[in-house]
Amino acid sequence: MSDLIKHQGKDLERKISDKINLSSSKLATLSKALSKKRPRxxxxxxxxxxxxxxxxxxxxxxxxxxxxxxxxxxxxxxxxINRSKNRECFDLCFxxxxxxxxxxxxxxxxxxxxxxxxxxxxxxxxxxxTFAEGALKEAFSIGRQYCIDNESNDHQVLINLLSDGSxxxxxxxxxxxxxxxxxDKFEMxxxxxxxxxxxxxxxxxxxxxxxxxxxxxxxxxEEAQAYDKKHAExxxxxxxxxxxxxxSTNTEIIRNHxxxxxxxxxxxxx
Numbered sequence: 001m002s003d004l005i006k007h008q009g010k011d012l013e014r015k016i017s018d019k020i021n022l023s024s025s026k027l028a029t030l031s032k033a034l035s036k037k038r039p040r041x042x043x044x045x046x047x048x049x050x051x052x053x054x055x056x057x058x059x060x061x062x063x064x065x066x067x068x069x070x071x072x073x074x075x076x077x078x079x080x081i082n083r084s085k086n087r088e089c090f091d092l093c094f095x096x097x098x099x100x101x102x103x104x105x106x107x108x109x110x111x112x113x114x115x116x117x118x119x120x121x122x123x124x125x126x127x128x129x130t131f132a133e134g135a136l137k138e139a140f141s142i143g144r145q146y147c148i149d150n151e152s153n154d155h156q157v158l159i160n161l162l163s164d165g166s167x168x169x170x171x172x173x174x175x176x177x178x179x180x181x182x183x184d185k186f187e188m189x190x191x192x193x194x195x196x197x198x199x200x201x202x203x204x205x206x207x208x209x210x211x212x213x214x215x216x217x218x219x220x221x222e223e224a225q226a227y228d229k230k231h232a233e234x235x236x237x238x239x240x241x242x243x244x245x246x247x248s249t250n251t252e253i254i255r256n257h258x259x260x261x262x263x264x265x266x267x268x269x270x
Contacts, residue, residue, distance in 0.1 A: 042266070051098075054098075055164050069251040072255070073255035086268040093107055147185050160191075189244035190246070204216075244261050
């Protein structure tokens with residue numbers, strides 16, 4: 001009888017041990033499954049088109065250059081996306097423009113982006129004039145290719161333009177933007193970086209007939225302020241939705257609008 005009890009006891013211990021091992025195995029499998037990368041539910045491309053003209057050297061209210069303010073705003077915006085549970089849904093592209101343009105990052109997922117990247121436009125392109133047409137055409141081309149590549153997936157393109165708005169080729173740039181507005185899968189947001197009017201600086205009038213700066217016609221700072229308001233109204237026409245436009249001199253407000261624009265368009269920032 002004693003041997004029988006011992007035998008039954010050992011069988012019970014073995015069964016309990018087997019169950020514990022099985023439970024541990026299931027837990028390990030479950031833990032592994034949960035740690036796997038979340039399935040991608042959406043393909044959102046954000047193309048940052050950033051002004052690298054000489055005017056981006058101007059100081060903001062925070063006493064830093066507009067270019068450095070851009071770097072700070074973009075870095076904080078990307079940090080916000082990175083904190084989203086849907087961060088793997090975001091692909092990024094960066095284009096900087098002045099007299100010409102350069103593509104610095106093309107269609108890279110945010111999860112693989114170097115967090116120490118520099119987004120100061122003055123360190124990406126030689127700061128001269130403000131010619132945006134080429135950069136906008138390139139953004140449009142990259143966006144259309146992204147749509148083709150992701151035709152079988154749910155996808156969208158957001159072009160985010162950040163500039164002081166005083167384009168030397170505004171009429172030509174507007175033609176490209178009009179094309180972008182016709183595309184179903186494209187949205188466009190803009191941050192108009194207002195300038196701080198310096199009353200010791202020479203400003204120039206706006207040539208209404210040619211829709212460009214008239215370097216032969218100096219104007220007063222008060223006139224410059226009036227022109228800036230007019231530029232902002234013109235710039236507002238670039239966006240695809242009214243809430244995707246902002247005009248400000250404040251870096252924090254500009255950053256918050258970038259985040260808001262991405263959230264409004266993608267609906268993925270939790």
